[in-house]
Amino acid sequence: MAGEKKTATSVTGRDDDGTTLPGSAGLPRGGPIARHADSEAPAPRVTVNKAYKMYVGGAFVRSESGRYFQVRGSAVGHDTDPPTVNVPRASRKDVRDAVLVAHNAKVSWAARTPFNRGQILYRLAEVLESRSSELEASLVRGGTDADDAAAEVDASIDRAVFYAGMADKVSALVATHNPVSGPHFGFSIPEPMGVIGVIAPEKPTLLGLLSTVLPVVTTGNTAVALASELDPRTAILFCECLATSDFPGGVINVLTGHPFEVAPIMAKHREVTGIDAWLSDAELRTQVERLGADSVKRAKTHAPRDLEFWLGERQGQGIGWVEPFLETKTVWHPVGL
Amino acid sequence: MTDPDRTDRAADRPSSDLMKRETAVEKARQKTAALALEFGKAWEYAPAPETPDHVKLEERYQLFIGGKWMPPKSGKYFDTVSPSTEQTLAQVAEGNAEDVDRAVKAARHAYDKYWGKMRGAERAKYVFRIARALQEKARELAIVETMDGGKPIKESRDVDIPLASAHFFYNAGWADKLDYAFHGRKVRPLGVAGQVIPWNFPLLMAAWKIAPAIACGNTVVLKPAETTPLTALLLAQIIEEAELPPGVVNIVTGAGETGAALVGHPDVNKVAFTGSTDVGKKIQRAIAGSGKRLTLELGGKAANIVFADAPLDQAVEGIVGGIYFNQGHVCCAGSRLLVEESVHDIVVRKLKDRMATLRLGDPLDKNTDVGAINSRAQLERIKELVLSGEREGAERFSAPCELPSKGFWFPPTFFTNASQSCRIAREEIFGPVLTIMTFRTPDEAIEKANNTMYGLSAGIWTDKGSKIFHVATRLQAGVIWANTYNKFDPSSPFGGYKESGFGREGGRQGLAAYLEVQ
Amino acid sequence: MPLFSAPAVNAVAVEERAAALAKRSIKKGAKVAGLKLSISMMDLTTLEGKDTAGKVRQMCRKAVTPMDSDPTLPSCAAVCVYPNFVTIAKAALEGSAVKVASVATAFPSGQSPIAVKLDDVRRAVEFGADEIDMVIDRGAMLSGDYAKVFDEIAATKEACGPAHLKVILETGELGSYDVVRKASDLAIAAGADFIKTSTGKIQPAATPPVTLVMLEAIRDHFYQTGVRIGMKPAGGVRTAKQALHYLVIVKETLGDAWLTPDLFRFGASALLNDVLMQLEKERTGNYQASEDFSKD
Structure with a gap:
C-alpha cells in the first residue's frame, strides 16, 4: 500500500504500518487552548476531541478496515482539535457497505413525492445556515482562504435551497408528451437511476461536495460520496448537518479516504448505476470510465475547476447537473374505448 | 351465522362428493382442452410475391466518402447474401482503417467548411429532402431491405421504410428550433459522429442515427452491418441526389474491424452504437478517457x-x-x-x-x-x-x-x-x-x-x-x-436502463446525444 | 349490480388486428375461390318499406342463379326478407337449396312487448322461414337488464322450433366493443345459433373489428364447450375486397371449420354484384362495367 500516488499536498497519510507519508510537514497549527500550561496558572481544562467518522446509513462509522489517514490544520475559533487528526480511510468493504445501504434506501427515497424531497432539502439548508459560522471555521481550518470560506458557505447554503426547489420542477423541465402518429398516448418521464457514486472535487471542499451530491439526490437517487481528502473534517461536519436534518439515513452517504482507492471500486461495483467523478488525475479518470464499462455505467468524469466555476449560479448548478443521473422512461398506451 | 366448530368438522371430513365433483370438472376441462381449432388448407392464399423486377442492384458497391464513391484502400470486397435464398446480391467494399480515416477527414472538412456553420433552417431543408426521397423510393427500399435482411416485405413496407422517412421528417424540423429545445440553454453541435448500426433494422437504424446527427449540425461517418449494407448504400445514393454538401454523410461498409477503427478514430467527437451489450462494453472501454461522447443502445430481455x-x-x-x-x-x-x-x-x-x-x-x-x-x-x-x-x-x-x-x-x-x-x-x-x-x-x-x-x-x-x-x-x-407492444415513433424517446445502454434516440431527448448543451 | 361479466376488449388492438388482416394479399386462385365461397355465404337481403312480391321474387331468382353465364357459381345461402314475404320467397325458391330467412321480433328496433315479438317469430316460422333473424333489446342491454335480454333470446329460440336463430346485436347502437362482447356472450349463452352484427338500419353496421370481437366470443365458447356458433356480419359489406377481408378474419380467427355457409354468412344486397364483377374480371382479365350485371 505504501508509495501509492498522492495528489493532495495538505494531506498526511498513514498506512496500516503507521508510516507517515510525505506531504504533511510545515502546516501551521494553533488554537486557543495552550497545550503546555504554565505550572503556576490554574490547570487548564482538558478538551474533548472529536473522533471523525464517516457517515453511512445515517450513522457515523469507522472504517471496517481500521485504517486511517491523518490531516492537519490550523485551528480557528473554538477549535479543540489536536494538530493531527485521524480520519477513516475507506476500504473496499466500506464502499460495499455504503452502496448496500444506499441501495436499500433508494426505493423509499425515490417513492417520496418530489415535494417531500424538496422539503427535506430545504430543511438541510436551514440546518446549514444555523451552523454557517462553524462550517466557515472548519473550512479555514482545512486550508481554505478565509474570504473564500465565507463565500463558499453562503453558496453552499444557497445551493441546497436551489436543489430544494428543483425536486418538483425536474419533470416539468425534462418530461415530454410524445405526439406519436397513431391512436396512442405516449409520454417520457425522468426517473432516478439508483445508487450514484460521487467522487467530490478536492476543492472547494464543502461546496464541491454539496454541488455534486445534491443534484443527484434531489431527483430520488441515493448517493455514496467520497469527500475531498484535503478537508474531510468539513465534509464530516456537513454530515452532522445531514444527520440533524430530515434526510433519511442511507440517502447521502459520505466516505473519507483516497480517490485512487475508492474511485475504481465504485466504478467496478455493479450496484452503482452512475458515477460522477471529479478527479485531478487524468489517468484515474480514464480508469474510472474504463472500469465502469463492465456494467455499462453512466460514468461522468471531470477535471478540476476553479472556485469561480463552483460559485457561479449558471455553471455550478442547474438542470444540467441533474440530467446526467436521470433515466428517461417512455410509456405508451392505446387511446380507445 | 359463523359456527367455527361446524366449519372445522366440515373441513376435516374428506368429502367424497366434493372429490367426485372435482374429478368431473377436471375431466370436462381436459375434454374441452382437447378441442382444437383447425388452421388447414380449406381456403389457401395464393403466393403474392412483391416483384423485385424494377429493383436494380449494382454488382459492386464502393465506399461513399466525401460525396464520392471510392474503392476501398484494401481492394477487398465481400458478398452480401440473401438469407432466404443464400444467393449473393452484390459485392460490397471492405473499408479499413485508412478508409475510415479518409471518411472522418471528409466529415471533419464538411463540418468545418459547410455544415457546422450552416443556418439551421437551411440544414433542415436538406434533411427534409432525404425524408421525401425515402418516400418516393419506398417500394424499392422495402424490397432491397427484405432481400438483404430476410424480413417480411409487409414489415419493411409498413414499418421500416415509413419510419425511416418519418425520422428524417421529424428531426429536420428540429434543425432550426434547437435554441428552444432545452429551455433557452445554449447548444452547439459536437462535430464528427461515428455511428455503428446493426442488421435487424438496417435502414431504420441508419435513419435513427443520421437524422438527429445532421439535423443538429454534426457530420457523420456511418458503418452499416456487414450482413445488411445495401439499404444504407441506397440511402447514400439518396443523399447524393439530395445534393448534401460532400462529406456531411459518409458510409463506410465493413465488419467489426471497420467499426472498431471508426469508434477509435481520434478525430471522432461522438460515438453512437446500436448492437450487442458485449460489443457496447468493448466500445465504452475503448473510448474511456477520450472525451468522446457516447450513446449505446444494446441488448434486452424484456x-x-x-x-x-x-x-x-x-x-x-x-x-x-x-x-x-x-x-x-x-x-x-x-x-x-x-x-x-x-x-x-x-x-x-x-x-x-x-x-x-x-x-x-x-x-x-x-x-x-x-x-x-x-x-x-x-x-x-x-x-x-x-x-x-x-x-x-x-x-x-x-x-x-x-x-x-x-x-x-x-x-x-x-x-x-x-x-x-x-x-x-x-x-x-x-x-x-x-x-x-x-x-x-x-x-x-x-x-x-x-x-x-x-x-x-x-x-x-x-x-x-x-x-x-x-x-x-x-x-x-x-x-x-x-396494452400494446413494439410501437415506435420518431417523437418518442427510445433507449435502455441498466446494461441495455444509455442515451435516448427519438424525441427532444434524442437531440441531447448530438449536442453540447450548456 | 349485474352478475353477468364478460372479458373486456382492447379497442385499439382489435382495430389494429383487423387492419392487419385487411393487408392479406388475396390473388388469383385464392381470390376466385374466396369470392365463390362468399357467394355461397350470402343472405341476399331486402328489408324495405317499399318491398313488394315482385322485388322479392326477382331477388330469389338471383340468389339461386347469381349469373346465368357462369353455371359454376354457387347459389347464395339464403334470402332475408320481412315476414310478409316469407311465403312468396319460399315459393320462389322451391326446388333450390336456398334458405328463407326472416327478420322478426319487431325488427329493427325490437321495441314491442315480448308477446308481440314471439308471435312475430312463430308466424314467420309457420310461413316457412328456415331461419329467424331476431333483434335484441338494446335498451335493456344498455340499462344493464341482462336478464331481460337473455330471457327474450331464450324465449325466441324456443319459439323458433326447428328454425335456426340468428341474434342481431345491432352493434352500432352498443357504444363499445366491451358491450358487443358482453352481448355476444349473452346471446350465445341464451341459445343463439348465429350472432349477427346489425339490422342494416343503423350506422355503423358491420365492421371488421366488431366482427373480430364477436368471433372471439365464438372462439371462447368453442374452447369451453366445443360448440360452434355461427357469425353473420350484415350491412356495410359492399365490395368483393371487403368480403375477402371478412373471410380472412374468419380463417385466421376460427379456422377452416367456420369457412362454410353453415357457420358464416354475409347479410348484404349490393355485395353480390361487385363479387360477380370481380369474378368476371378474373375470368376475362378485363375490368368490368357495372351495367353488365343484372340489378335485381
Whole structure:
C-alpha cells in the first residue's frame, strides 16, 4: 500500500504500518487552548476531541478496515482539535457497505413525492445556515482562504435551497408528451437511476461536495460520496448537518479516504448505476470510465475547476447537473374505448 | 351465522362428493382442452410475391466518402447474401482503417467548411429532402431491405421504410428550433459522429442515427452491418441526389474491424452504437478517457407481463407481435412472457392457435408473417440456446410450419415450464423464441421482470388503469408498452436502463446525444 | 349490480388486428375461390318499406342463379326478407337449396312487448322461414337488464322450433366493443345459433373489428364447450375486397371449420354484384362495367 500516488499536498497519510507519508510537514497549527500550561496558572481544562467518522446509513462509522489517514490544520475559533487528526480511510468493504445501504434506501427515497424531497432539502439548508459560522471555521481550518470560506458557505447554503426547489420542477423541465402518429398516448418521464457514486472535487471542499451530491439526490437517487481528502473534517461536519436534518439515513452517504482507492471500486461495483467523478488525475479518470464499462455505467468524469466555476449560479448548478443521473422512461398506451 | 366448530368438522371430513365433483370438472376441462381449432388448407392464399423486377442492384458497391464513391484502400470486397435464398446480391467494399480515416477527414472538412456553420433552417431543408426521397423510393427500399435482411416485405413496407422517412421528417424540423429545445440553454453541435448500426433494422437504424446527427449540425461517418449494407448504400445514393454538401454523410461498409477503427478514430467527437451489450462494453472501454461522447443502445430481455384481468385475445396479439415481429431480431422484443398463473393455460392455448396462423416463408411474399433468420451465424446461436432450453427441462412448442429447404429459418417457438434461472430466460436469444413463466402477485411480476441485467423495454397487459401506473413506475425499463407492444415513433424517446445502454434516440431527448448543451 | 361479466376488449388492438388482416394479399386462385365461397355465404337481403312480391321474387331468382353465364357459381345461402314475404320467397325458391330467412321480433328496433315479438317469430316460422333473424333489446342491454335480454333470446329460440336463430346485436347502437362482447356472450349463452352484427338500419353496421370481437366470443365458447356458433356480419359489406377481408378474419380467427355457409354468412344486397364483377374480371382479365350485371 505504501508509495501509492498522492495528489493532495495538505494531506498526511498513514498506512496500516503507521508510516507517515510525505506531504504533511510545515502546516501551521494553533488554537486557543495552550497545550503546555504554565505550572503556576490554574490547570487548564482538558478538551474533548472529536473522533471523525464517516457517515453511512445515517450513522457515523469507522472504517471496517481500521485504517486511517491523518490531516492537519490550523485551528480557528473554538477549535479543540489536536494538530493531527485521524480520519477513516475507506476500504473496499466500506464502499460495499455504503452502496448496500444506499441501495436499500433508494426505493423509499425515490417513492417520496418530489415535494417531500424538496422539503427535506430545504430543511438541510436551514440546518446549514444555523451552523454557517462553524462550517466557515472548519473550512479555514482545512486550508481554505478565509474570504473564500465565507463565500463558499453562503453558496453552499444557497445551493441546497436551489436543489430544494428543483425536486418538483425536474419533470416539468425534462418530461415530454410524445405526439406519436397513431391512436396512442405516449409520454417520457425522468426517473432516478439508483445508487450514484460521487467522487467530490478536492476543492472547494464543502461546496464541491454539496454541488455534486445534491443534484443527484434531489431527483430520488441515493448517493455514496467520497469527500475531498484535503478537508474531510468539513465534509464530516456537513454530515452532522445531514444527520440533524430530515434526510433519511442511507440517502447521502459520505466516505473519507483516497480517490485512487475508492474511485475504481465504485466504478467496478455493479450496484452503482452512475458515477460522477471529479478527479485531478487524468489517468484515474480514464480508469474510472474504463472500469465502469463492465456494467455499462453512466460514468461522468471531470477535471478540476476553479472556485469561480463552483460559485457561479449558471455553471455550478442547474438542470444540467441533474440530467446526467436521470433515466428517461417512455410509456405508451392505446387511446380507445 | 359463523359456527367455527361446524366449519372445522366440515373441513376435516374428506368429502367424497366434493372429490367426485372435482374429478368431473377436471375431466370436462381436459375434454374441452382437447378441442382444437383447425388452421388447414380449406381456403389457401395464393403466393403474392412483391416483384423485385424494377429493383436494380449494382454488382459492386464502393465506399461513399466525401460525396464520392471510392474503392476501398484494401481492394477487398465481400458478398452480401440473401438469407432466404443464400444467393449473393452484390459485392460490397471492405473499408479499413485508412478508409475510415479518409471518411472522418471528409466529415471533419464538411463540418468545418459547410455544415457546422450552416443556418439551421437551411440544414433542415436538406434533411427534409432525404425524408421525401425515402418516400418516393419506398417500394424499392422495402424490397432491397427484405432481400438483404430476410424480413417480411409487409414489415419493411409498413414499418421500416415509413419510419425511416418519418425520422428524417421529424428531426429536420428540429434543425432550426434547437435554441428552444432545452429551455433557452445554449447548444452547439459536437462535430464528427461515428455511428455503428446493426442488421435487424438496417435502414431504420441508419435513419435513427443520421437524422438527429445532421439535423443538429454534426457530420457523420456511418458503418452499416456487414450482413445488411445495401439499404444504407441506397440511402447514400439518396443523399447524393439530395445534393448534401460532400462529406456531411459518409458510409463506410465493413465488419467489426471497420467499426472498431471508426469508434477509435481520434478525430471522432461522438460515438453512437446500436448492437450487442458485449460489443457496447468493448466500445465504452475503448473510448474511456477520450472525451468522446457516447450513446449505446444494446441488448434486452424484456418482460411482457399479462395480468389475468387483461383482454386476453389482444394480449395474445401483443405477445405474438412482441416476440415474432422481425423473427425476434428486435432488441426490445418481449422475449419473456410473465403470465398470471390463473390464466396461463388459456393464454398458452390461445397463443398456440394464433401461432398456427403465422405464415413463414418467402419474405417477399406479402402474406409472409415470419421471414428468414438474418444469417447462418445467428441461426446457429438461436439453435444453441433452444437446445439449452430443452436440456434445462423447459417444454418446447414450435409453430407447425414448413421450413424452406434453402436459406436460414427457425419456426416461431415458445417454452413453457421454464424458470428465471434458465439460460433461455436470462440471455438474449435475438430470435423467434419466447420463454413463458408464471407469477402470482403483481409484486412477484415486477420482481421477476426486473430480475435481469437488461432494462430496455417491458409490456403490461391489464384492464386496470391504476395497475398500469403502479407497475410501470416500478419496472426498470426505458420503454414501457401498456396494452400494446413494439410501437415506435420518431417523437418518442427510445433507449435502455441498466446494461441495455444509455442515451435516448427519438424525441427532444434524442437531440441531447448530438449536442453540447450548456 | 349485474352478475353477468364478460372479458373486456382492447379497442385499439382489435382495430389494429383487423387492419392487419385487411393487408392479406388475396390473388388469383385464392381470390376466385374466396369470392365463390362468399357467394355461397350470402343472405341476399331486402328489408324495405317499399318491398313488394315482385322485388322479392326477382331477388330469389338471383340468389339461386347469381349469373346465368357462369353455371359454376354457387347459389347464395339464403334470402332475408320481412315476414310478409316469407311465403312468396319460399315459393320462389322451391326446388333450390336456398334458405328463407326472416327478420322478426319487431325488427329493427325490437321495441314491442315480448308477446308481440314471439308471435312475430312463430308466424314467420309457420310461413316457412328456415331461419329467424331476431333483434335484441338494446335498451335493456344498455340499462344493464341482462336478464331481460337473455330471457327474450331464450324465449325466441324456443319459439323458433326447428328454425335456426340468428341474434342481431345491432352493434352500432352498443357504444363499445366491451358491450358487443358482453352481448355476444349473452346471446350465445341464451341459445343463439348465429350472432349477427346489425339490422342494416343503423350506422355503423358491420365492421371488421366488431366482427373480430364477436368471433372471439365464438372462439371462447368453442374452447369451453366445443360448440360452434355461427357469425353473420350484415350491412356495410359492399365490395368483393371487403368480403375477402371478412373471410380472412374468419380463417385466421376460427379456422377452416367456420369457412362454410353453415357457420358464416354475409347479410348484404349490393355485395353480390361487385363479387360477380370481380369474378368476371378474373375470368376475362378485363375490368368490368357495372351495367353488365343484372340489378335485381
